[in-house]
Amino acid sequence: MKESWSTKVREKTEKHPCYCDTAHKYVRMHIPVAPKCNIQCNYCNRKYDCLNESRPGVTSEILTPENALEKYKAVKAKLENLMVVGIAGPGDALANFPETQKSIELIKAIDPQVTFCLSTNGLMLSEYAEEIVKWGVSHLTVTINSIDPIIAAKIYSTVVYKNKIYTGEAAGTLLIEKQLTGLKLVTEMGIVCKVNIVMIKGINDHHIEAVVKKVKDLGAFMTNIMPLIPAAGSKFENLDLVSKVELNNLRKKCAIDLKQMYHCRQCRADAIGVLGEDISIDFRKNCCNASWNRSKNKEEYTIAVASKTGRLIDQHFGHVKELFIYKYDKAGVKFIERRSVDQYCRGAEECQDSETKMERLRKVLQDCNLVLCLRIGSTPRKYLEDQNIYIAEIYEEIEKGIIQSVEVMNCAS
Structure with a gap:
C-alpha cells in the first residue's frame, strides 16, 4: 500500500471483501441508485440489464437515496458485520452524481464509520475527484478495458460527454484519456483504486497485460480481470467465452506487475452479503x-x-x-x-x-x-x-x- 495512506484507510481495506481476500467474513451492500450511464459497451444491453440477470450491472429495483437509507438501516440491523456500501450501478455512479452524493450523505449521517466504495467507467472521474474525496469515499473501482483507441473502438459503441456523442476511435481516445487522468488524480489524493478489466476473447485479451502495467504506473492498488458475460441482445452476445484456465493464466502473468483479484463473484448492482452468498432477496419488500x-x-x-x-x-x-x-x-x-x-x-x-x-x-x-x-x-x-x-x-x-x-x-x- 502507498505510504501516504492513513492507518484508517489501511484498516478499511483489510475489511473490504473486494480488496482483501481474507475479508470474507465482512458484508458488503450495493445500493442501486445509479441507473443512467454515459457510455454504451458492446457487452451490455440496457433493455435487459436492470431486471433479468444475475451479473454486474443488474438489479431488481432502483432506489432513491431515501429508499437506500431505509434499506441500509434494515440490513445493518440484521447484519452487524456490514462494513462496506458500494454504488455499482446499474449504470455509472458518477453519471448519476446527485443521487450518488445524496445517498452517501444520508447514510454517512447515521453511520460515519461505514466504508463507501464507488464503481465508475472513469469518464467523469477527473471532474468529480475532489468531490469524491470530500464525501469520504475511500475506495474506488474504475473499469478500464483498453488503453488503445483502436481496441476501445471495438468495445464501446458510443461515449456521451458534455452533450456530445462520440463513436469509433474518437470515443476510445476520449474515454481512455479521461480514465487515465482520473485514475492518476484520485490515487494521488489517497483513494484506494481497483481497476476492473473485462477479458473479451479476440478483442482485448492480448492487450490486458499492457493495461495492467499502465494502471500500475498510475497508482492502482490492484486489478480484477473478469470474464465477459455476454448480455442477450448485445453486440457481443455470441462471442466465445473465456475459460477459467485462460482467465487464471492471464491473471498469473499480470500478478508479476500488480496484485490480482482472484475471488471476484461479478456481483449484481443490488447484492447484499458476504462474497459468494448474495442474500439481497431477503431484503426486498416485493x-x-x-x-x-x-x-x-x-x-x-x-x-x-x-x-x-x-x-x-x-x-x-x-x-x-x-x-x-x-x-x-x-x-x-x-x-x-x-x-x-x-x-x-x-x-x-x-x-x-x-x-x-x-x-x-x-x-x-x-x-x-x-x-x-x-x-x-x-x-x-x-x-x-x-x-x-x-x-x-x-x-x-x-x-x-x-x-x-x-x-x-x-x-x-
Missing part, C-alpha cells in the same frame, strides 16, 4: 409480484420455471428457450422434465409476440397452473393470464420460490 386465481385453493400444481441454470429462477420469460417443469403437491416439490419453447423475444427494441408464437406457447403450457420467472412482458403476461395461467415474478432458488409462490397464492385465496 420479491414476489404475483397475479393469482383467488377463487381456488388447489393442493396440486404444475409449474413452469424460467431458469438459466436449473438452480435459480433467474431468467426473463422472453429469453426462454427451455422451461423447467415441476409438480407441487402434499409430498413437496418434484422436478418433472424440460420443455422446449419458441423464444418470443430476440433482443429487438420492442418484443413483438405473434399469434403463432403465443399459440405454440399455449400448447407447451396447457397443463400448467403457474409460471415463475424473473420478469415477463405485458403481452405474454396478459395472454397467459387469459389462459388461466398465473404469473409470479421472483428471483429465488427454484424450490424455495415454488413453495413461497404457492403459499402466497393460498393465503390470497
Whole structure:
C-alpha cells in the first residue's frame, strides 16, 4: 500500500471483501441508485440489464437515496458485520452524481464509520475527484478495458460527454484519456483504486497485460480481470467465452506487475452479503409480484420455471428457450422434465409476440397452473393470464420460490 495512506484507510481495506481476500467474513451492500450511464459497451444491453440477470450491472429495483437509507438501516440491523456500501450501478455512479452524493450523505449521517466504495467507467472521474474525496469515499473501482483507441473502438459503441456523442476511435481516445487522468488524480489524493478489466476473447485479451502495467504506473492498488458475460441482445452476445484456465493464466502473468483479484463473484448492482452468498432477496419488500386465481385453493400444481441454470429462477420469460417443469403437491416439490419453447423475444427494441408464437406457447403450457420467472412482458403476461395461467415474478432458488409462490397464492385465496 502507498505510504501516504492513513492507518484508517489501511484498516478499511483489510475489511473490504473486494480488496482483501481474507475479508470474507465482512458484508458488503450495493445500493442501486445509479441507473443512467454515459457510455454504451458492446457487452451490455440496457433493455435487459436492470431486471433479468444475475451479473454486474443488474438489479431488481432502483432506489432513491431515501429508499437506500431505509434499506441500509434494515440490513445493518440484521447484519452487524456490514462494513462496506458500494454504488455499482446499474449504470455509472458518477453519471448519476446527485443521487450518488445524496445517498452517501444520508447514510454517512447515521453511520460515519461505514466504508463507501464507488464503481465508475472513469469518464467523469477527473471532474468529480475532489468531490469524491470530500464525501469520504475511500475506495474506488474504475473499469478500464483498453488503453488503445483502436481496441476501445471495438468495445464501446458510443461515449456521451458534455452533450456530445462520440463513436469509433474518437470515443476510445476520449474515454481512455479521461480514465487515465482520473485514475492518476484520485490515487494521488489517497483513494484506494481497483481497476476492473473485462477479458473479451479476440478483442482485448492480448492487450490486458499492457493495461495492467499502465494502471500500475498510475497508482492502482490492484486489478480484477473478469470474464465477459455476454448480455442477450448485445453486440457481443455470441462471442466465445473465456475459460477459467485462460482467465487464471492471464491473471498469473499480470500478478508479476500488480496484485490480482482472484475471488471476484461479478456481483449484481443490488447484492447484499458476504462474497459468494448474495442474500439481497431477503431484503426486498416485493420479491414476489404475483397475479393469482383467488377463487381456488388447489393442493396440486404444475409449474413452469424460467431458469438459466436449473438452480435459480433467474431468467426473463422472453429469453426462454427451455422451461423447467415441476409438480407441487402434499409430498413437496418434484422436478418433472424440460420443455422446449419458441423464444418470443430476440433482443429487438420492442418484443413483438405473434399469434403463432403465443399459440405454440399455449400448447407447451396447457397443463400448467403457474409460471415463475424473473420478469415477463405485458403481452405474454396478459395472454397467459387469459389462459388461466398465473404469473409470479421472483428471483429465488427454484424450490424455495415454488413453495413461497404457492403459499402466497393460498393465503390470497
